[in-house]
Amino acid sequence: MVGLVRAIPIRWRILSIAALNSAVVLVLALLIWSGAKTLGSAWDDVRQVRKSDKVLAVLESETGRLQNLIHRYINQPSPDLFAEILLLREAVLGTLSTRASTDPMLSGSVDELERATEHFLRGFGELRALQTNITKTYEDQILAPAKDMAGLYSIIEGATGHREAPIWPTLKKSRETFTAMLVTANAYYLAPASTSADEVRRNTDAIERTIPAMIEFSDNDLQRDALKKLKSRTAALHDGIGNLSELLTKRTDLLRNSIDASQAQTIAAIDGLSVKMRKREQSAQMTFDNTLADISRKMLSIAAAFLAIIIVAGVVIALSIRQPLRQIMSSMRAIMSGDYDRKVAGTDARDEIGAMARAVEVFRKNAIAKRDAEDELRASKERAESALLELSATQRNLIDAERLAALGGLVAGVAHEVNNPIGISLTVASSFARRADMFDAELRSAAPLKRSRLEEFVRTCRDAAQQLVANLHRAGELIQSFKQVAVDRSHAERRQFNLSESTDQIVASLRPVLKRSPISIVVEVPEGLMIDGFPGSYGQILTNLFLNAVNHAFPAGRAGAISITAKACANDDIEIIFADNGVGMTPDVQRQAFDPFFTTRRNEGGTGLGLHIVYNLVTQQLGGRMTVKSGPGQGTTFHIIMPRAAAGGGTGKDETDSETKRWPTRMTSST
Numbered sequence: 001m002v003g004l005v006r007a008i009p010i011r012w013r014i015l016s017i018a019a020l021n022s023a024v025v026l027v028l029a030l031l032i033w034s035g036a037k038t039l040g041s042a043w044d045d046v047r048q049v050r051k052s053d054k055v056l057a058v059l060e061s062e063t064g065r066l067q068n069l070i071h072r073y074i075n076q077p078s079p080d081l082f083a084e085i086l087l088l089r090e091a092v093l094g095t096l097s098t099r100a101s102t103d104p105m106l107s108g109s110v111d112e113l114e115r116a117t118e119h120f121l122r123g124f125g126e127l128r129a130l131q132t133n134i135t136k137t138y139e140d141q142i143l144a145p146a147k148d149m150a151g152l153y154s155i156i157e158g159a160t161g162h163r164e165a166p167i168w169p170t171l172k173k174s175r176e177t178f179t180a181m182l183v184t185a186n187a188y189y190l191a192p193a194s195t196s197a198d199e200v201r202r203n204t205d206a207i208e209r210t211i212p213a214m215i216e217f218s219d220n221d222l223q224r225d226a227l228k229k230l231k232s233r234t235a236a237l238h239d240g241i242g243n244l245s246e247l248l249t250k251r252t253d254l255l256r257n258s259i260d261a262s263q264a265q266t267i268a269a270i271d272g273l274s275v276k277m278r279k280r281e282q283s284a285q286m287t288f289d290n291t292l293a294d295i296s297r298k299m300l301s302i303a304a305a306f307l308a309i310i311i312v313a314g315v316v317i318a319l320s321i322r323q324p325l326r327q328i329m330s331s332m333r334a335i336m337s338g339d340y341d342r343k344v345a346g347t348d349a350r351d352e353i354g355a356m357a358r359a360v361e362v363f364r365k366n367a368i369a370k371r372d373a374e375d376e377l378r379a380s381k382e383r384a385e386s387a388l389l390e391l392s393a394t395q396r397n398l399i400d401a402e403r404l405a406a407l408g409g410l411v412a413g414v415a416h417e418v419n420n421p422i423g424i425s426l427t428v429a430s431s432f433a434r435r436a437d438m439f440d441a442e443l444r445s446a447a448p449l450k451r452s453r454l455e456e457f458v459r460t461c462r463d464a465a466q467q468l469v470a471n472l473h474r475a476g477e478l479i480q481s482f483k484q485v486a487v488d489r490s491h492a493e494r495r496q497f498n499l500s501e502s503t504d505q506i507v508a509s510l511r512p513v514l515k516r517s518p519i520s521i522v523v524e525v526p527e528g529l530m531i532d533g534f535p536g537s538y539g540q541i542l543t544n545l546f547l548n549a550v551n552h553a554f555p556a557g558r559a560g561a562i563s564i565t566a567k568a569c570a571n572d573d574i575e576i577i578f579a580d581n582g583v584g585m586t587p588d589v590q591r592q593a594f595d596p597f598f599t600t601r602r603n604e605g606g607t608g609l610g611l612h613i614v615y616n617l618v619t620q621q622l623g624g625r626m627t628v629k630s631g632p633g634q635g636t637t638f639h640i641i642m643p644r645a646a647a648g649g650g651t652g653k654d655e656t657d658s659e660t661k662r663w664p665t666r667m668t669s670s671t
Contacts, residue, residue, distance in 0.1 A: 005316055010352045013317045020313060024306040031298050038291045046284045062091055063267075070124055070255075085124070127254050134247045138189050141240025145233045146182050152230040153178065156214070159222040167217035174210035177203050185241065192248045197241070204238045324353040331360055340368045421471035428471070432464040493536070494646065499529040499566055499574065506542045507564075517550055518559040525566040529574060533646030537617045544610045545578045545638060552600065553582025553636060569641070573624075576640040585630040593628050614638075623647020 005013065069085045153175050160168060181203030188196035211231045218224045331344040344361040347354065439457050442449060503525045511521075531538070546562070554560045562580045569575045585593065592598045594615040618626040624642030 001316055010321065013321075017310065017314060017317065020306065020310050024303065024310075027302050027306075028299050031302065032295060035291050035295045039288060041287075043284075043288065046288065062088060070127065123254065123257075127251065130247065130251050130254060134244065134251060137240065137244050137247055141243055142185055142189070142237065145237040145240060146178075146185070148233045149178060149230060149237070152226045152233065155226045156223055156230070159220055159226070165217075165219065167214055167219070167223065170210055170213045170217060174207055174214065177206045177210070181207065188248075189244070192252070197245050200241050201238075204234060204241060207234050208238070321353065324349065324357070328353070328357055328360055331357075331364070335360075335364050335367055340364055340371070421475040425468050425471040425475075428464050428467045432461070432468075435460050435464075494532070494534055496530055496532050497535040497538075498527075499531050499538075500525040500527050502531075502535050502538060503542070503564060503566070506539050510543065510546050517554060517557055519550065519554055520561045522561065522563040525564065529566060529568060531574065531644055531646075533622055533642075537621050541614050541617055541640075542578070544614045548610050549580045549582060549636070553580045553584075555583065558582070572644050573641050574644060576642070577637060578640070579635060579637040581635040584632050584634045584636055585628075586632055590628060590630050594626075618642060621646065 065088060069081060069088060072081060153171075156167075156171060157175075160171065162168075181200055184196055184199045184203065188200055208231070211227055211234065215224060215227050218227060327345045331342065334340075334342045344357050344364060347357045347361055349357065435457065439453075442453065503523055507521060507523055542564070549562055560581050562578070564576070564578055566574060566576045589600060594611050596609060596612040598612075615626055618624045618640055622642045623646055624640060626641075627639045628636065629639065630636040
């Protein structure tokens with residue numbers, strides 16, 4: 001049977017199942033139609049009840065919303081809110097006059113609902129008039145006296161010559177009480193509460209009590225006249241508070257008795273009608289349920305018979321599709337596992353699954369071609385990786401050469417600077433030796449030695465000794481500074497070091513290089529900033545930044561200034577700012593500043609590795625962050641944030657080497 005079905009296209013097999021389902025639907029539709037008349041009558045009753053219920057729900061929702069709008073209008077009156085209340089009022093009356101009056105289930109109760117609604121709306125009119133009176137009372141009897149009192153306080157303060165005057169403490173306390181009273185009065189007007197009213201009265205009484213004391217301490221007529229007026233305006237404000245309190249109490253009673261009570265009456269009437277409609281709906285629902293139960297029994301019998309037929313047909317059709325699909329799946333698994341030599345079965349079938357088998361066969365052939373191409377690509381990749389390793393080794397050599405070049409320039413500058421005091425010392429020593437020989441010859445001669453000659457020799461010895469000590473001490477300082485910087489730079493070991501001392505040593509070792517240019521240096525590093533890190537890397541960073549500034553920020557011997565500042569910041573970090581007032585960078589140069597081999601002086605011997613090394617040392621070995629901010633003619637500022645305890649654990653060279661392997665994918669960090 002499966003073989004016979006396989007000769008039929010799959011679409012016709014599926015359509016046969018659909019045809020059987022359609023036959024079931026047709027028979028069931030005839031059965032349902034036979035009970036439609038009984039269900040129709042019952043459904044009409046249910047529908048009418050639900051329609052009436054919707055009208056009641058609309059009335060309940062509209063009246064409830066109208067009540068909320070009235071409460072909002074009382075708290076925050078506005079023309080838009082009043083217009084919305086009027087529109088909703090017309091909607092409620094329209095619902096009563098059009099929908100409810102024509103509804104057969106509600107027509108007998110419309111009069112009662114209309115009376116409750118009219119009483120509700122009349123209460124709103126009275127409430128609106130009362131609200132207008134409240135607003136006018138607040139503006140005329142609260143805000144107006146308060147405004148006058150504020151002006152009088154300003155006059156009294158202006159008439160007080162100095163803050164040591166006897167009236168000043170009482171005046172200050174009175175004005176603070178006035179400010180608190182005004183804030184509480186505004187809160188009471190916006191949200192009436194007995195506590196707010198009592199607080200306003202207490203503050204007003206307190207102001208009245210301070211006025212006699214201020215009159216007693218007043219020392220000029222302007223103060224006394226202003227205090228008399230302040231007393232009268234305080235009394236007026238006190239009366240205004242009482243009037244406002246009475247009006248707000250009346251408004252609360254009107255809301256409770258006219259608005260909320262009418263709303264409750266309307267809801268009670270609606271609830272009564274809802275109970276009546278529920279009973280009628282239950283009766284219609286019972287008729288509806290009985291009819292449905294009868295139809296369900298008949299439908300169950302017919303559905304069981306057709307279901308058996310559909311199951312048999314479905315099993316046969318499923319087998320005609322499943323078996324060839326399993327063969328195709330087996331062929332696909334073989335292809336996925338790499339067995340491309342197994343031919344796909346079922347390619348000679350003429351149905352849709354046969355077409356799928358032929359497509360899988362094409363896929364198998366393509367997979368064979370793809371395997372051959374991947375083998376060729378793998379061989380090409382190995383050749384490219386070999387070339388990349390050679391390129392990385394060349395790059396590391398260039399970075400090491402850049403480091404040695406910076407250190408070599410530093411050594412040359414220090415050697416030139418040390419040569420000056422040593423040369424002077426040598427000259428002084430030679431001159432001193434000649435003077436000593438001449439004095440010895442005079443001592444050996446027969447001529448007597450004069451006292452003036454002896455004093456001259458002693459003075460000459462003292463001057464020579466002072467010059468020797470001063471120049472040799474200067475040479476010793478330069479050598480010591482360079483020695484510490486050179487040791488830190490060569491060993492690159494981790495230790496604790498004082499940031500201020502290391503900065504001074506590095507700057508001292510760089511001054512010979514900077515002496516050739518009119519550049520001033522300002523160092524502001526506080527004492528006591530201890531770093532657990534790599535002083536050699538820190539020296540490399542400052543050296544490269546200095547040399548970069550000399551070569552790029554101040555070209556052709558241009559004068560300028562360089563500043564180094566440091567401070568502790570949050571999260572146990574250190575903030576270092578290296579800034580110059582040189583020519584600055586364009587946006588394009590700033591965007592590529594930290595890229596390796598990027599330089600604006602390629603034709604003048606620049607390698608483009610100085611700032612790249614700095615960036616790698618800060619971010620990789622020290623575990624910090626580095627940004628640059630610059631503009632043409634605005635100088636350049638390097639902003640470095642690094643932790644007190646460096647994150648890196650290896651040497652600077654290793655960290656930089658590891659970074660150079662990744663530099664093609666790094667984004668430049670700039671602001």
